[in-house]
Amino acid sequence: MAKDEFKEYRLVGTRPDRPDGLDKVTGRARYGADMSAPGMLWAAVVRSPHAHAKILKIDASKAEALDGVKAVVTRADFPTGLTGEEWNLQENTMAGEKALYDGHAVAAVAATSKLLAEEAARLIEVEYEVLPHVIDVDDAIKPDAPVIREGAANASVPEGMPPNVVQYLDFGRGDIEAGFAEADLVSEKTYKTEATHQGYIEPHACLGQLGEDGKGEMWVCTQGQWFIRKMCSDVLGLDTAQLRVTPSEIGGGFGGKTTIFMEPLSLALSRKAGGKPVKLVMSRSEVLRATGPTASASMDVKIGMKKDGTITAARAEFRMQGGAFPGSPVDMALYCCFAPYKLENVQHIGYDVLANRPKCAAYRAPGSPMGAFAVESLLDEMCRELGVDPMEMRLKNAVVEGDTASYGPKYGSIGLVETLEATKAHPNLKAELGPNQGRGMASGYWFNHNGETSVSLAISEDGTAQVSIGTPDIGGSRASIALMTAETLGIPYEDVRVNVVETGALGVNEPTHGSRATFASGKAAVIAAGQAIKEMCKRAANEWGIDPEAVEWADGAAQPAGPNAGKFPPMTIAEIAGKMGSTGGPISGHHESVPEGVGASFGCHVVDVEVDPETGHVKILRYLVVQDAGRAIHPSYVEGQYQGGAAQGIGWALNEAYIYDENGKLQNSVFLDYRVPVASDLPMIDTVIVEVPNPGHPYGVRGVGETGITPPLPAIANAIQAATGARLHDLPMSPPKVLAAIKAMG
Amino acid sequence: MRYHTPSTFEDAAQLAAGAQGLTRFLAGGTDVLVQMRAGSVLPDDLIDIKKIPGVSDITKTDDGGWRIGVAVPGHKLGADAALRADWPGVVEGMELVGSTQIQGRATLAGNLCNGSPAADGVPGLVAAGATVEITGPDGTRTAKVEDVPTGPFKTSLAQGEVISAILLPPRGPNGGDAYLRFIPRTEMDIAVVGCAVSLTLDGDTISDARVALGAVAPVIALAPDAAKAIVGTTLDDAALDALARAASAACKPIDDKRGTVEFRTEVAGVLAKRAAKIAYARAKGA
Amino acid sequence: MSKMHVTTTVNGDTVEFLADPRETLLDSLRDQLGLTGTKEGCGTGDCGACSVRLDGTLVCSCLVLGVEADGKRIDTIEGMSEDGALHPLQRKFIEHAALQCGFCTPGILIAAKALLEENSNPTEEEVRYWLAGNLCRCTGYDKIIRAVMDAAAELRQEAA
Ligand SMILES: Cc1cc2nc3c(=O)[nH]c(=O)nc-3n(C[C@H](O)[C@H](O)[C@H](O)COP(=O)(O)OP(=O)(O)OC[C@H]3O[C@@H](n4cnc5c(N)ncnc54)[C@H](O)[C@@H]3O)c2cc1C
Ligand code: FES
Numbered sequence A: 001m002a003k004d005e006f007k008e009y010r011l012v013g014t015r016p017d018r019p020d021g022l023d024k025v026t027g028r029a030r031y032g033a034d035m036s037a038p039g040m041l042w043a044a045v046v047r048s049p050h051a052h053a054k055i056l057k058i059d060a061s062k063a064e065a066l067d068g069v070k071a072v073v074t075r076a077d078f079p080t081g082l083t084g085e086e087w088n089l090q091e092n093t094m095a096g097e098k099a100l101y102d103g104h105a106v107a108a109v110a111a112t113s114k115l116l117a118e119e120a121a122r123l124i125e126v127e128y129e130v131l132p133h134v135i136d137v138d139d140a141i142k143p144d145a146p147v148i149r150e151g152a153a154n155a156s157v158p159e160g161m162p163p164n165v166v167q168y169l170d171f172g173r174g175d176i177e178a179g180f181a182e183a184d185l186v187s188e189k190t191y192k193t194e195a196t197h198q199g200y201i202e203p204h205a206c207l208g209q210l211g212e213d214g215k216g217e218m219w220v221c222t223q224g225q226w227f228i229r230k231m232c233s234d235v236l237g238l239d240t241a242q243l244r245v246t247p248s249e250i251g252g253g254f255g256g257k258t259t260i261f262m263e264p265l266s267l268a269l270s271r272k273a274g275g276k277p278v279k280l281v282m283s284r285s286e287v288l289r290a291t292g293p294t295a296s297a298s299m300d301v302k303i304g305m306k307k308d309g310t311i312t313a314a315r316a317e318f319r320m321q322g323g324a325f326p327g328s329p330v331d332m333a334l335y336c337c338f339a340p341y342k343l344e345n346v347q348h349i350g351y352d353v354l355a356n357r358p359k360c361a362a363y364r365a366p367g368s369p370m371g372a373f374a375v376e377s378l379l380d381e382m383c384r385e386l387g388v389d390p391m392e393m394r395l396k397n398a399v400v401e402g403d404t405a406s407y408g409p410k411y412g413s414i415g416l417v418e419t420l421e422a423t424k425a426h427p428n429l430k431a432e433l434g435p436n437q438g439r440g441m442a443s444g445y446w447f448n449h450n451g452e453t454s455v456s457l458a459i460s461e462d463g464t465a466q467v468s469i470g471t472p473d474i475g476g477s478r479a480s481i482a483l484m485t486a487e488t489l490g491i492p493y494e495d496v497r498v499n500v501v502e503t504g505a506l507g508v509n510e511p512t513h514g515s516r517a518t519f520a521s522g523k524a525a526v527i528a529a530g531q532a533i534k535e536m537c538k539r540a541a542n543e544w545g546i547d548p549e550a551v552e553w554a555d556g557a558a559q560p561a562g563p564n565a566g567k568f569p570p571m572t573i574a575e576i577a578g579k580m581g582s583t584g585g586p587i588s589g590h591h592e593s594v595p596e597g598v599g600a601s602f603g604c605h606v607v608d609v610e611v612d613p614e615t616g617h618v619k620i621l622r623y624l625v626v627q628d629a630g631r632a633i634h635p636s637y638v639e640g641q642y643q644g645g646a647a648q649g650i651g652w653a654l655n656e657a658y659i660y661d662e663n664g665k666l667q668n669s670v671f672l673d674y675r676v677p678v679a680s681d682l683p684m685i686d687t688v689i690v691e692v693p694n695p696g697h698p699y700g701v702r703g704v705g706e707t708g709i710t711p712p713l714p715a716i717a718n719a720i721q722a723a724t725g726a727r728l729h730d731l732p733m734s735p736p737k738v739l740a741a742i743k744a745m746g
Numbered sequence B: 001m002r003y004h005t006p007s008t009f010e011d012a013a014q015l016a017a018g019a020q021g022l023t024r025f026l027a028g029g030t031d032v033l034v035q036m037r038a039g040s041v042l043p044d045d046l047i048d049i050k051k052i053p054g055v056s057d058i059t060k061t062d063d064g065g066w067r068i069g070v071a072v073p074g075h076k077l078g079a080d081a082a083l084r085a086d087w088p089g090v091v092e093g094m095e096l097v098g099s100t101q102i103q104g105r106a107t108l109a110g111n112l113c114n115g116s117p118a119a120d121g122v123p124g125l126v127a128a129g130a131t132v133e134i135t136g137p138d139g140t141r142t143a144k145v146e147d148v149p150t151g152p153f154k155t156s157l158a159q160g161e162v163i164s165a166i167l168l169p170p171r172g173p174n175g176g177d178a179y180l181r182f183i184p185r186t187e188m189d190i191a192v193v194g195c196a197v198s199l200t201l202d203g204d205t206i207s208d209a210r211v212a213l214g215a216v217a218p219v220i221a222l223a224p225d226a227a228k229a230i231v232g233t234t235l236d237d238a239a240l241d242a243l244a245r246a247a248s249a250a251c252k253p254i255d256d257k258r259g260t261v262e263f264r265t266e267v268a269g270v271l272a273k274r275a276a277k278i279a280y281a282r283a284k285g286a
Numbered sequence C: 001m002s003k004m005h006v007t008t009t010v011n012g013d014t015v016e017f018l019a020d021p022r023e024t025l026l027d028s029l030r031d032q033l034g035l036t037g038t039k040e041g042c043g044t045g046d047c048g049a050c051s052v053r054l055d056g057t058l059v060c061s062c063l064v065l066g067v068e069a070d071g072k073r074i075d076t077i078e079g080m081s082e083d084g085a086l087h088p089l090q091r092k093f094i095e096h097a098a099l100q101c102g103f104c105t106p107g108i109l110i111a112a113k114a115l116l117e118e119n120s121n122p123t124e125e126e127v128r129y130w131l132a133g134n135l136c137r138c139t140g141y142d143k144i145i146r147a148v149m150d151a152a153a154e155l156r157q158e159a160a
C-alpha cells in the first residue's frame, strides 16, 4: 500500500523491474562461492571446540603429510604488534594464546580439493588447556567472573569495575529524581534478550590470492569491499592499495557482512602456497558459531508516567555482551531506546561486557531492538496499569521537528506523528479478535547513516549513462539509484546501468550499512548527474554560440532557457554524447563526500497473535508495519525492507536464540535448531509507507532498512499479554516460556 | 569411502557383515548425509539399498495388512490413498518429517534406524503394532518396531542386519489412529513431544487402544497406562484427563535445546488428548 | 579414494563426470559441471537453496550424493527458462520484487515450479507449507507467496 504517485516525478516512486533481476532468477548471478580460478586451492578451518582454552600446541604434521595439502597457517603466520580494533580483528580471525569461544579459528589449511582440505583439517591436532568460561551477560559482569582479557577496558571504565566490563556509559539530562516524583506511576523492570544471528542464507565465501610481493586480489561476498580491504591489510600487514577487492553479488548481510571473519585466512594461505588462489567457503555451522551474532542484553528500565500518559522521567541501565571483544552496541541501544519520546529527565547507563562468545557484528539497527524491547514493553505495562490507550500515550509524548532527542541532538524533519496517525487509521486496528487472541503495538527508531561515499557517473557514446557505486546491492539499490539518476538526467530508467565496482575503481566507500546506500550513493549519483548535465549544457551552448547560463536541461535534452536565449531545437543527450569526442572529450560526473542531511526514520508496528493456552505456541495472525521512508524511490523494495525487518524481528521475538550447554558449546548451529521463521510461520505482512520527505536528500530519501526490526520484539510481547494476561520479560518468547508464564498466573 | 549398490538384501547384508570399518546403509540419506557433513559419522562403506528390486513398493498383503518398501520416500507414502485410509496416523507421522524436499527422499525405515527418540514416523508405527522384516547374513527375522531402537541413535540391529520391509497389520473395522507432534515453528523442526494413538471402537466405546510417545524418553515407547485410561470409555472428559495424566506420567524426558522436562511432560498430556480425539473421530468414520 | 564415473542428464543434456563418492550432488553440479545457480545455504537440508529435481522429484541436492545421480535426470535453475523465454514464475518474481538478495531465489523457483505442476491452484496456506523448506531471510516471504500465486493464476489462464 504505497503512495505511488508523486506527480512531480516521472520515475521516482514507480516500480520497474530491477536491473539485476534477470540474472538472479536464472541462476546466472555470481555470489561469493560461485567464483573459481585456475589452479585454485580449497581451504578449511580448524576451530576450537572449547569456549575458553589455552592453546598449548598445534601439530599439523599429519595434515601436511597428505598428498595435495599445500599450506597450513596458524597465528604464527600473522604479523605481531597490532593494537586496538586491529588486534581484535586479527585475534578473532585466528586465535593466539587462547581460544575465546566455541568455534574460534585456531588453524587453517589449503589443499587441492574441498574434501581433502576438510580431511586435512580433521588431522590437525590441537592441545588445549580448558579454562573456566562465562556465557551469560549477568554472569560475565560479576566481579569474580572468569577474566577473558586483562587490559581490554577503555578509559571510560572507572576503577574498581568488574574485570569483564570494557566500556562504561553514563549520560542524560534533567533531574531524574524530580521527574519520578512528578509521576503518578513509577515502574521499574528487568528485561533480557538472547543473542541472535543475522541469518543471511549465503554463508561467507571468498577467493583470495596473495603473492610474495604483497600484491593481492580478493573476490568476496561483503557489504563493503573497502572495509574488507582495510581490515585484511591491517590484519596481514599489507599496503592497503596493493589489495584489490571485488564484491560478489551478496546473499544477504544485515550488517553481518560489514567486517572480516575468515577472509585474511584465504590470503595468508595463498601467500604460503606460493600465490595460488585459495577459495574459502564457510559451512552454516561455522557461520553460526563464528560470525555475526548480535549482543545479548540484560536491561533495567525505570519510567515515571502521569495518569494522562505523560512520561515524566526515564532511566535505562543496559548490560550487553558482544562476545570476547569490546563492541557490543550498548551505546546505540541507549541512544535509540527513548528516541520516540519527549523527555526532560532522562538517564542512560551502559556496560559493554566480555563473554566467551563470538565477536558480535552489526545486525540491522544494532542495539535498537533490545532497547525497544525493554522500553516499549514497560510502557505498555504501564499503560495497562493506568488505563491509558497505548496509541494516545505514544502520540502525547511523540517527538517532533526541533525537539531535543533523548540522547542529545536536535531532531530535524521527522515523521513520527505522521507514522502514528497512519497506524491509527489502518483497518488492522479494527479487526476483530477471538478467544486467546491479542493485539500489541510498539514504536521503533533508527538514526540512518551517511558515511564515506564516492560515486562516478559517465555518459556513454549513445547517451546512456553508467553509474559506478561502491555500495553492494543487497536488496534492490541498483534499481533505486538507476531511478534517481534517470530521473535527474531526464532519460529512461533502462538507459542507466548501475555497477557495483571493485576497490580499484573509486575512492573509499563505507559499506552498505546504516540504511545508507540509497541515501548516500543515491545522493552522490544525483550530484554527479548534475555535473554531467552542466557539462552537457556547456557543450550545447558552445555549439549554439550562446552563454552556458542560457541553457537549461529538461526532458533529457539541452534547451535554450527561455526566448531570450535564442531559438534552437533541443539537443538531446544522445546527440551531445554522440559527438563528445570532438566537443571536449568524455562527459562524466563524480562526487565524493560524507553526505550531510541524514534523515532519521520512525516506525510503528501492530501485531495480532493467537496463543495456544495449552502449549504456549504463538501464531502471528496479522502484522502491520508503518514507517516513514522519507520518499520511496522504488516502493516495492521499500515494502520488502519493512517486511523483511518485521520477519527477522518476529524470529527474534519468538524462537531465535543462541543456546549454549554447560561447557559453553553452542548447541544449535544448524537451521533446524536455530529457528528462523519459515514461510508457513508468517502471514502476509501489511505495510504503509509514510512519506515525510527528508530535506537533506534531493529526492527526500531517509533510508528504510533498519527501523523495521526494532518494534516486533516488544509489539509481540505486548500482544501476548493482551491475549493471555501473561507478560514475558525474556526473549525468546518460546512455547516453554509462554506456557510457564501462563501457568504462573494460576 | 566405498559406495555399494547391491541388488539384493542378502548381498547388502553380506557386504555389511563383512565390512571392516564403519558401515552405513543409505536409504534417503537425509540423516546419513547430514551426519557425514557434520563429520560425526564418516562411513568407510556406504551401502545404497535403493537399487534392490521392490524397495519402492507399497503393497497390500493377503491378510489385509501392508508391506512398505524400505526406500519408499515420504511423499510416495502420502500419495497412497488406500494406505492413508487404513493408517492415517502412520502416514501423517512420516509426512511431518522435514520439508517437501526431505519428503522426496526420507524413508520410514531410515527414520526408525536412525534411532532418534524424536523420530516422527515411529510413534505411529508403534501405536499401530507394526513390525519390521530384518534380513541378516543368516536369513530373515521379524521384530516389533518398538524393539528396534534401544537408546538415542542406537538400535538392536546386529552388524550386517538390514531392514527389508515394514509390515503393518490389517486395520480391521472401526479403527482409527492419529499422530501429533509439538514444534516451536510450524514446520522444519524436530519434535519436542510426539504422540500417536491408535484405537478400535465397539459402538461408541473404545475396546482397544495403543498410545506411543516420542521425544520424552531415550526411546519411543508405548505408554500402556495411557491406553488403559481410555479403554472402556467413550473418550469423555474424565477419560481424556486420565489419559493426559497417564501420558505425562509416562514421560522421562530431559532438558535440552528443544524443550524442558516440565514443558515436555505437560505437553505430552495435551497432545495425547488431542491425538486421541482425532483417532476417535476417524474410527467413527469422520 | 577412487572416484566413480557418473553419467546423468542435466537440463536435458547428457553429462559425465568423476565423483568422489563422498561428494554431494550439489558439489558435483557446482564444482564439476560449473552450474553454480544452485546454491548452498546450509549443506544439511534445512534451507532449500540447493533444491533441484531428481527424476522429477523435488530434493535438496546437498542431501544426494553425486554418484546417486548416475542414470537419473536432473533439473536445475539453469534449465528453467526454455528457448530464452522466462518461465512465468521467473517473470513474476521480478515483477513482484519477490527477491531482495536473490540467494534463495533459484531454490524457491525450482520448488515452486514443482508445486504448480502438482497443484495448479494452491491456496496461500498450501504455498506456504510447500515452501517451508526454502528459507528466505530477506523478504518475510510476502512477495514470494504473491508471485507464486500470481504465476499460478497466469498458468491456469494459459491452460484454459
Ligand atoms: C531438514 C531436515 C528435517 C528433518 N525433519 C525431521 C522431522 O521433522 N522428523 C523426523 O523424525 N526426522 C526429521 N529429519 C530426519 C530424517 O529426515 C528422518 O529421520 C528420515 O526419515 C530418515 O530417512 P532416510 O531414508 O533419509 O534415512 P538415511 O539417512 O538413509 O538413513 C538413516 C539411518 O538409518 C539407517 N538405515 C536406513 N535404511 C535402513 C535399513 N533399511 N535397514 C537398516 N538401517 C537402515 C542408515 O544406515 C542410517 O543410519 C529431518 C532431516 C532433515 C535433513
Ligand atoms: S544447502 Fe541444501 S538445504 Fe540448504
Ligand code: FES
Binding pocket: A201, A251, A252, C098, C099, C100, C101, C102, C103, C104, C105, C135, C136, C137, C138, C139
Ligand atoms: S531474497 Fe535474500 S534470502 Fe531470499
